[in-house]
Amino acid sequence: MTQNFSQTRTLTLGHLYPDQLNLYGDRGNILTLRRRCELRGIELRVVGLGIGDALAPDEYDLLFIGGGQDKEQAPVAQDLYDLKGIGLWAAVEDDMPVLAVCGGFQLLAHYYRPAEGPDMRGLGVFDAWTIHKGPQVARCIGNIALGWNGSTLVGFENHGGRTYLGTAKPLGRVLKGHGNNAEDHTEGAIYRNAFGTYLHGSLLPKNPHFADHLIALALQRKYDREEPFAMHDISLDLVTDQFNHHTTEPNLPATRDTNADQLSPLDDTLEWEAHAAMLERLGLYSEAIDVLRTHHIALNSSTAS
Amino acid sequence: MRKSRPSQAGEQEGAPVLREPRMGPQPLATKRPKTRNQRRRTRQRHLEAGLAVIAGQTVGVLSRRLHLGGGTSIVGIVAQRVYPDIVEHLATQLEHGSIIITGTNGKTTTSNFIASIMRHAGLYVWNNKEGSNLMRGVAAALVTHALPNGQMRRTAEAISILEVDEAALPQVVRAVPPRVLVVTNLFRDQLDRYGEVDSILQYWQQAIKQLPDTSTLVLNADDPAIANLGIGFQGHILYYGIDDLSLNLLSQQDPTDVHHQTLDTRVCPACGNAYVYDVQFYSHMGHYHCPTCDTSRPQPEVSAKHIHLDTFDSWHVQLEKAGEAHELTVPLPGLYNVYNALAAVTAAQALAVGWEPISTAIEQAVPVFGRGERIEAEGRSIRLLLAKNPTGFNEVLRTLFTEEVSRHILFVLNDNTADGHDISWIWDVDFERAVGHTTTVTVAGTRAADLALRLKYAGLPQEQITVVPSAPLRALRQQIIQARKARRARRTGKLSAKQAAQLQPAAPYGLKQALSVALQQTPVGETLFVVPTYTALLEIHRELGQRGLTTNYWEGKNV
Numbered sequence: 133m134t135q136n137f138s139q140t141r142t143l144t145l146g147h148l149y150p151d152q153l154n155l156y157g158d159r160g161n162i163l164t165l166r167r168r169c170e171l172r173g174i175e176l177r178v179v180g181l182g183i184g185d186a187l188a189p190d191e192y193d194l195l196f197i198g199g200g201q202d203k204e205q206a207p208v209a210q211d212l213y214d215l216k217g218i219g220l221w222a223a224v225e226d227d228m229p230v231l232a233v234c235g236g237f238q239l240l241a242h243y244y245r246p247a248e249g250p251d252m253r254g255l256g257v258f259d260a261w262t263i264h265k266g267p268q269v270a271r272c273i274g275n276i277a278l279g280w281n282g283s284t285l286v287g288f289e290n291h292g293g294r295t296y297l298g299t300a301k302p303l304g305r306v307l308k309g310h311g312n313n314a315e316d317h318t319e320g321a322i323y324r325n326a327f328g329t330y331l332h333g334s335l336l337p338k339n340p341h342f343a344d345h346l347i348a349l350a351l352q353r354k355y356d357r358e359e360p361f362a363m364h365d366i367s368l369d370l371v372t373d374q375f376n377h378h379t380t381e382p383n384l385p386a387t388r389d390t391n392a393d394q395l396s397p398l399d400d401t402l403e404w405e406a407h408a409a410m411l412e413r414l415g416l417y418s419e420a421i422d423v424l425r426t427h428h429i430a431l432n433s434s435t436a437s
Numbered sequence: 438m439r440k441s442r443p444s445q446a447g448e449q450e451g452a453p454v455l456r457e458p459r460m461g462p463q464p465l466a467t468k469r470p471k472t473r474n475q476r477r478r479t480r481q482r483h484l485e486a487g488l489a490v491i492a493g494q495t496v497g498v499l500s501r502r503l504h505l506g507g508g509t510s511i512v513g514i515v516a517q518r519v520y521p522d523i524v525e526h527l528a529t530q531l532e533h534g535s536i537i538i539t540g541t542n543g544k545t546t547t548s549n550f551i552a553s554i555m556r557h558a559g560l561y562v563w564n565n566k567e568g569s570n571l572m573r574g575v576a577a578a579l580v581t582h583a584l585p586n587g588q589m590r591r592t593a594e595a596i597s598i599l600e601v602d603e604a605a606l607p608q609v610v611r612a613v614p615p616r617v618l619v620v621t622n623l624f625r626d627q628l629d630r631y632g633e634v635d636s637i638l639q640y641w642q643q644a645i646k647q648l649p650d651t652s653t654l655v656l657n658a659d660d661p662a663i664a665n666l667g668i669g670f671q672g673h674i675l676y677y678g679i680d681d682l683s684l685n686l687l688s689q690q691d692p693t694d695v696h697h698q699t700l701d702t703r704v705c706p707a708c709g710n711a712y713v714y715d716v717q718f719y720s721h722m723g724h725y726h727c728p729t730c731d732t733s734r735p736q737p738e739v740s741a742k743h744i745h746l747d748t749f750d751s752w753h754v755q756l757e758k759a760g761e762a763h764e765l766t767v768p769l770p771g772l773y774n775v776y777n778a779l780a781a782v783t784a785a786q787a788l789a790v791g792w793e794p795i796s797t798a799i800e801q802a803v804p805v806f807g808r809g810e811r812i813e814a815e816g817r818s819i820r821l822l823l824a825k826n827p828t829g830f831n832e833v834l835r836t837l838f839t840e841e842v843s844r845h846i847l848f849v850l851n852d853n854t855a856d857g858h859d860i861s862w863i864w865d866v867d868f869e870r871a872v873g874h875t876t877t878v879t880v881a882g883t884r885a886a887d888l889a890l891r892l893k894y895a896g897l898p899q900e901q902i903t904v905v906p907s908a909p910l911r912a913l914r915q916q917i918i919q920a921r922k923a924r925r926a927r928r929t930g931k932l933s934a935k936q937a938a939q940l941q942p943a944a945p946y947g948l949k950q951a952l953s954v955a956l957q958q959t960p961v962g963e964t965l966f967v968v969p970t971y972t973a974l975l976e977i978h979r980e981l982g983q984r985g986l987t988t989n990y991w992e993g994k995n996v
Contacts, residue, residue: 151703151711155628160864163894201633207709274858288859290628333861337890402893405910406886412911421912 142175143350146187148197148216150180152208153235156290158198160334161231164343165194172396174351183211187219193350195223199234199332202246202292209239209252217255224257229349230326233335237320237328238262238293241300247292258321258328259298260312269294276309276331277414278319283426284419285339286410287331295330297321303329308414325349338410340403344395351395404429482526486587489520493580510569513576524572527579528613530589533560533596535613536784539606539641540621540663542829543777544570546769547621548600549805550781550798557794558785561595566805570602575609603637606644617787618648619655619780623662624701624720625865626826627857634662634701641666648672653787655780658737659722661712662702667735675787677779678737681744684772685716685723699827699865705732718772719835720828739783744775749840750809758782763792766800770809770822771836773829807974812986816961819981825856825971827865833968834867838874845965846875847955848892849948849973850882851907856970860884868895877958881905881951882973903958905951909944948976 147162162178169176181187187195200208212220220240224230232240241260244252247267254261271292278285285304294313302312303320311319312330320329327346329335336343404427411420493516500511516523528535536555538548545566552562565578579597582590589595601609603626610618620641625634645654650672657663658678667674682688699720704711705727717723726733742762743755750770756763756779767778778799785795804810807823822837824830837844852860868891871878878901880889885906892902945954952967959965969977 151700154699154865155625155633156859157861157864160861160891160894163864167894201635203635204704288861290859333859334864337864337894338887402886402890402904406890408910408912409886409906417911420910424910424912 140173140175141351141355142177143169143193143347143354144177144179144191145194145196146179146181146192148181148187148195148212148236149183149200149208150198151182152204153198153200155200156198156234156288156332157334158196158233158332161196161198161233161336161343164334164336164340165196165347168340168343168398169347171398174347181216183207184215187216187223189219189223189226189228192223192228193354194346195220195228195230197230197232197236197239199236199291205235205239205244206252208235209244209254212239212255213253220255221257224324224326227325227349227353229346229353230257231335231346232326232328233332234289234291234330237330238295240326240328241295241321242298244293257326258300258323260295260300260321260328261298262293262295264293272310272314272330274309275410275414276311276319277307277411277416277419278304278309278311278331279307280304280342281345283341284407284411284416284423285329285331285335285342286333286407286414287329287335287338288333289330290332291330295321303327307416307419325353338403338406340398340400348395400427401429482522483587485520486523486526486583487585489516489523490580490583490587491585492516492519493523493577497577497581510571510573510577512580513573513578516580517573517576522612524576524579524609524612526587527583527589528597530592531563531595531597532593533788534616535597535599536617536619536788537599537601537606537609537613537615538619538621538780538784539601539603540619540657541603541624541626541637541826543621543773543780544600545805546774546777546808547619547780547784548598550778550802551619551784552598553798553802554781554785554790554795555596555598555788557798558790559594559794561591561593563589563591563595563597565599570600571605572608572612575599575601575613604640607640607647610644610647614647614649615652617653617655617784618645619784620657620663620666621776621780622657622660622722622828624826624828625699625862628859628862638662638666645670655783655787657722657776657780658735659718659724659776660702661705661721661725661732661734664735665706665732673787675739675783676735676737677739677776677783678734678741679718679722679744679775679779680737680740680742682716684718684744686719687714687717699831701828705730707732719832722776739779739786741775741779744772746839749836750804752778754778756782758786758792761792763796765796768800768802769804771832773832774809807969807978812981814981814984814986815956817956817959818964819956819967819986820964821967821969821974821977823971823974824968827862830863830866830968834870837966837968838870843874843876845877845955845959845963846871847879847881847951847965847967848888849951849967849969849977850880850884850888851970851973851976852884853972855972860887863888863891866891868892868897872896875901877901877903877955879903879905879951879955879958881907881948882970883907903954905945905947905954907947909946948973948980952977952980 145165166176238244239254240257241254241262242256243254244262245264247264273290276287276289280303289310296313297318300321300323302318303322306317306319311317404423408420408423493512496515497512536551538544548564552564555562563578563582565574584590623637645666653673653675654667654670655675656667658676702721708727708730710727710729712725713728715724724734739756739758741754741756745753747753750768752767752775754765754767754775756765767775782795807821810821812819822833824833850860852858872895878897880902885904889902889904955965967977
């Protein structure tokens with residue numbers, strides 16, 4: 133009803149280091165975003181950004197960076213800092229939604245201090261830092277649930293490093309599980325529209341409200357801006373490939389009424405049942421009841437077929 | 438008298454042997470202890486070993502009598518408690534020593550192939566087929582077949598074939614230095630237990646450092662992580678691999694095959710650069726080289742030149758072994774079983790076994806526990822295909838969906854400790870491949886909801902999918918109670934038939950119902966493919982056993 137668009141809306145997702153940082157089912161996040169866009173008639177293009185590729189912020193509407201093994205993280209950290217740092221900063225300051233999971237989250241904070249060896253420098257998007265306390269300190273592994281935005285997020289965490297927040301706001305408060313450091317009940321970090329988190333499993337399939345939040349932010353930023361889209365392309369001066377520049381045409385304000393609540397609702401029964409099953413697994417029974425009640429899920433709605 | 442009872446009990450179970458031991462236990466006869474002190478220590482060790490054997494076997498028998506479980510691991514735990522060196526003591530008695538098999542996927546099938554080859558070659562085989570593949574399982578396997586005097590029941594012409602968990606390898610190798618160590622492959626598996634893929638490599642490097650120079654390493658040439666294990670090893674190394682270029686994914690028309698492969702080894706450990714693949718079979722298995730340094734796939738001693746799929750579960754393989762050409766039939770589904778057969782051929786080559794026993798053993802192989810096993814039930818066939826990590830799962834799906842046949846499938850996903858608590862790997866599995874190739878799909882297990890969600894996002898039609906979780910949501914319990922009350926009211930006549938018809942039946946849950954639902958949806962005469970994770974496979978077996986369809990796996994199937 134609210135979606136009477138003369139032209140299909142498109143979003144471009146920049147997937148950072150799809151080959152190096154893909155350890156924990158991160159593909160699920162991409163699949164979820166793509167499908168949830170598709171079902172609403174939004175085309176989601178996914179562009180992989182590997183080592184050596186530059187990041188031109190005005191070519192993307194969303195960014196995703198996953199987690200990987202420690203061994204693979206060092207060259208990625210270097211590349212992120214050298215080649216994509218300025219572009220990513222510009223994107224974040226311009227309110228582009230960014231989702232950084234696990235290793236990606238660590239790389240967007242100030243630094244990662246391994247148990248041995250030199251510090252890995254991060255981008256400092258989040259005022260936070262990560263310390264690995266050595267093999268004697270147990271890894272934070274297990275199912276996790278947090279309170280977010282009046283609702284819950286569920287996932288699985290598996291990290292050796294412990295992250296401490298400076299002035300960065302946490303993504304949520306840990307209800308069950310370890311969180312950033314197993315000490316202060318914080319999980320993840322937020323700066324503008326950039327979200328860092330340790331939740332994989334994958335994060336977005338079982339948390340459809342969070343997936344929609346990211347999509348809505350991206351749509352809003354792209355199609356709902358009051359001021360015309362005017363990104364100052366400092367970063368492009370660093371990029372050798374100047375020729376692609378002209379391909380991003382200024383966007384006509386096709387719609388003015390898209391915002392977070394106006395994404396058309398989908399049948400998320402299966403999603404919320406999986407979400408509630410995890411909450412119950414963690415002993416959060418009243419939260420599970422809340423989730424099912426909020427989303428009007430009754431017995432047999434998905435299984436009777 | 439009292440002493441010998443437990444061993445008799447043990448003998449009866451392990452008894453369906455091909456040949457009875459020809460003679461009594463062989464003495465340790467290698468070296469005579471010289472001094473009285475040494476002799477006393479030897480006697481002491483025999484005594485302790487004997488006690489350990491008796492204690493272990495007694496507990497095993499009790500545990501089985503009391504139905505506490507398979508009663509296999511407990512035998513090893515108790516025996517090791519009584520005499521910590523029991524494994525070393527028993528394993529070193531065997532005339533032909535031991536072969537150890539490890540790797541992420543294919544351990545069990547490869548061990549089964551090798552055991553069968555050795556039997557066909559006339560050897561007497563001890564293995565840990567029924568037990569766990571941790572140290573205690575190895576201990577249990579040996580203790581079960583030992584005599585109360587601390588000797589193996591049979592040592593002459595005997596060999597032990599031990600399947601060993603990736604992380605337990607250093608410990609087992611220390612106790613049992615193998616004549617041959619076979620390493621099949623390395624994929625991401627149970628990251629919550631092992632941490633990262635690389636930590637497994639460290640365990641293996643540690644284990645290989647402990648090997649004597651007289652050991653032979655049998656390594657998969659097509660897996661770069663495995664091939665690199667040979668670097669720096671002083672002893673003999675035999676590689677195996679596939680050289681049939683028609684299986685190359687990179688040259689196939691359908692680009693999705695390449696796209697959905699999860700690479701678990703990507704970079705050269707020497708210089709950190711990404712490997713370049715000339716040929717890729719699946720995941721990171723293929724012909725690779727490092728663009729900057731000299732590292733490349735070693736030339737395999739045993740190589741499959743032509744591979745042809747005859748039927749769903751029969752491969753015809755033309756292979757070259759030590760310069761000779763041979764033909765082999767592998768009667769199991771999946772390309773991964775060709776690799777398993779090659780590993781077994783190479784291990785046999787390491788012990789200079791002739792071709793005849795090798796080909797006979799592999800051609801007559803029957804699927805082991807859950808690896809393609811067929812069970813007839815209610816006029817339908819059930820095939821069990823264990824899948825416990827992304828690459829294993831991908832290969833099972835490829836096996837199921839390459840032919841143009843629509844399948845009936847029951848997926849069971851558990852997240853118990855033996856499966857790994859982290860199930861995020863299901864998002865790395867290429868379920869998209871199943872779209873258009875399924876008729877009915879039942880999803881069960883402790884994480885049924887997660888798998889159902891994965892299938893939904895893969896694009897499987899929702900109306901094909903039935904979700905039967907392990908337990909109903911507690912949040913919905915109120916509704917379940919109401920449904921139950923309504924049914925009771927209907928029975929007692931308080932509710933009219935019309936009213937009752939409006940009530941939905943309670944949703945099924947639990948594996949028993951899942952299996953029933955899946956079987957019902959499979960027409961008589963067709964096959965239901967069951968794809969479970971590890972603990973789900975155990976549950977399925979138990980359930981089938983209760984329906985009288987299989988024997989319990991721990992009962993006397995050793996030989």
